[in-house]
Amino acid sequence: MNDLSINLKGKVALVTGGSRGIGRAIAARLAEAGADVAVNYLRKQTAANETVALVESKGARALAIRANVADHENIHHMIDEIKNYFGKLDILISNAASGVLKPAMELTERHWHWTMDINAGTLLPLAQYAVPLMGESGGKIVAVSSLGSVRAIPNYAAVGASKAALESLIRHLAAELAPQGVCVNAVSAGVIDTDALKHFPNRDQLIQVSLEKTPSGRLTTPEDVANIVLFLCSPLAKQIQGQTIIVDGGYSILG
């Protein structure tokens, strides 16, 4: 009989923005499959410590690492810390994001660069520092994107454009890294009720519309995203390269 359960025992994962929301759910799922997890965060140490405890409760090793993913030097130090503590890295999840939510015509140059640096500019240095730690057996890179990369959403011009750039980089990295056994993909989601949503001026309306228009009849959860990330990190998905998998209960297939 085939054993189709996903076993990541012996693997080491980094989840950027792993302390809260979707990142925490991803860290927990990877740990349930056996992976040790480095939990990156920026400001909220208590939340990071809670995620570390959650990962450890599943029998995996965990390390909280404070680093600003918008800063290349911070990324370098974070990967060094992983090398020193775990000795390697097999799975890179680029999940942390931020950004300015305003109509396009109100965005300043600073807003634009801030959003681009964190959401689009991070994956490249992360991959450049992380891939050498992956060794000859290859590895997995998964970025978390959003439907704003391909759809126009009020107040989402800068973040949507940054996610579109992220998805393009995923394709280019996949083409470059596939020959060395590294799978590079993205998971994109519709509205998920995390802390991030509190920053949207139209949060209640977003949730209401999403609930009404989602064929599956419910909002997507962090765990829904984490399940697909886990699949992409498994040997079952090794022929998937450069794709963005949408997890939204069917919201985006409607007009």
Ligand SMILES: NC(=O)c1ccc[n+]([C@@H]2O[C@H](COP(=O)([O-])OP(=O)(O)OC[C@H]3O[C@@H](n4cnc5c(N)ncnc54)[C@H](OP(=O)(O)O)[C@@H]3O)[C@@H](O)[C@H]2O)c1
């Ligand atoms: N929520 C949604 O509706 C939705 C939908 C589709 C896609 N997404 C995507 O899913 C991902 C996670 O979103 P979320 O809703 O889970 O967000 P969230 O609840 O606001 O959590 C954000 C996480 O990112 C960390 N972070 C923020 N800026 C950082 C930086 N510069 N350096 C390092 N860490 C940083 C935060 O750490 P601290 O708390 O320490 O600052 C926190 O762990 C993002 O890529 C987002 O675009 C979200």
